[in-house]
Amino acid sequence: MLARWLSTVVLAFGAAVGFVVSYALPVRWTRGPEARWWESLRRVSSRSFGLVDENGGPRPITDGEYAGTLDYSLAETERLLYGEGFIRNPMARLKTLDGRPEDGSWVYRESPLAPRQLHLMLFENGDGTTDVYAHAELSSVNPLCGPAHFRGDGQSVSAGVERAREWLPLDTSAVTTTPPEGSWDS
Numbered sequence: 001m002l003a004r005w006l007s008t009v010v011l012a013f014g015a016a017v018g019f020v021v022s023y024a025l026p027v028r029w030t031r032g033p034e035a036r037w038w039e040s041l042r043r044v045s046s047r048s049f050g051l052v053d054e055n056g057g058p059r060p061i062t063d064g065e066y067a068g069t070l071d072y073s074l075a076e077t078e079r080l081l082y083g084e085g086f087i088r089n090p091m092a093r094l095k096t097l098d099g100r101p102e103d104g105s106w107v108y109r110e111s112p113l114a115p116r117q118l119h120l121m122l123f124e125n126g127d128g129t130t131d132v133y134a135h136a137e138l139s140s141v142n143p144l145c146g147p148a149h150f151r152g153d154g155q156s157v158s159a160g161v162e163r164a165r166e167w168l169p170l171d172t173s174a175v176t177t178t179p180p181e182g183s184w185d186s
Contacts, residue, residue, distance in 0.1 A: 008147045015139075015146025018091035022141050023112045031087040033078040036104075038090040043101050046094035055150065058094040058101065061121060062184050063177040065133040067161045068170025074103050074124040077132075081106045084167065086120065091140055095121045095133070103130075113142050116154075118163050132170060135160035135184060155183040 021030075028034050050057015070077050089107040096102070104122035117140065121133040136159040137152075138145040148154060158179040165172060180186045 015141055015143045015149070018146070019112065019141040019143070021090055022087060028082075032082045033075065035088050035090075036078075038088055039104060042090055042092065042094055042105065055152075056093060058096050059184075061095045061097050061102070061123075061133050062157075064157050064179045065121070065135055065161065065184055066175060066177065067120075067132045067134040067164035068168075068172040069125070069174065070130045070132060070168060070170060071128075072130055073128050074122060074130050077122060077130040078104060078106070080168075081120065084108070089119060089140070092119065092121075097123050097131075097133075102133075107140075109139060109141075113139070115139055115142055115145050118160055118167075120164060132164055132168065134164040136163060152183045152185070156181060157184055157186075 046056065046058050070080070072080060086106040086108045089105040092105040092107070094101055095105075100123070102121045103124045106120045106122065108118045108120075109116075116136060116138060118136050119134065123131040123133070125131060135155055135157045137155040138149040140146060140149045158181050161179040164170065
């Protein structure tokens with residue numbers, strides 16, 4: 001019981017840190033396309049955190065999370081997302097595709113302390129396009145939701161994929177899998 005309580009407190013604190021990182025310095029070089037420096041830091045920190053807790057380390061992206069492909073380079077995609085109100089998601093668990101780390105993690109929240117978020121994971125292709133994977137989930141930076149977010153409670157791949165497809169000009173011709181209603185591992 002004490003261990004569960006302590007874990008919840010630590011995860012809520014982590015969400016608060018994520019909130020400060022994401023919103024305390026609301027400038028492009030911390031949240032926007034210019035903040036690519038977060039990605040190398042995320043790769044190192046996620047791998048390190050995975051040594052402590054496997055739920056914090058890198059995880060393979062699933063076919064069900066594939067929303068579609070944008071006919072934009074990674075840089076163009078990130079400018080598009082930032083223009084649409086998305087921000088970088090530097091505290092996100094690293095995702096991999098066939099062992100290759102994602103090239104970007106972006107999130108949209110209705111407000112900084114919104115209870116839910118749309119999370120997009122980007123993988124740049126060699127042909128100038130970008131694959132977009134998505135899921136909807138509890139907010140990772142709302143301290144009231146952070147612990148449940150970390151456990152994967154309330155995640156919906158299908159809702160995230162559907163919202164991404166409605167929002168972005170995605171080519172879905174390569175879609176082969178129906179997104180699961182629940183979490184990525186359901």
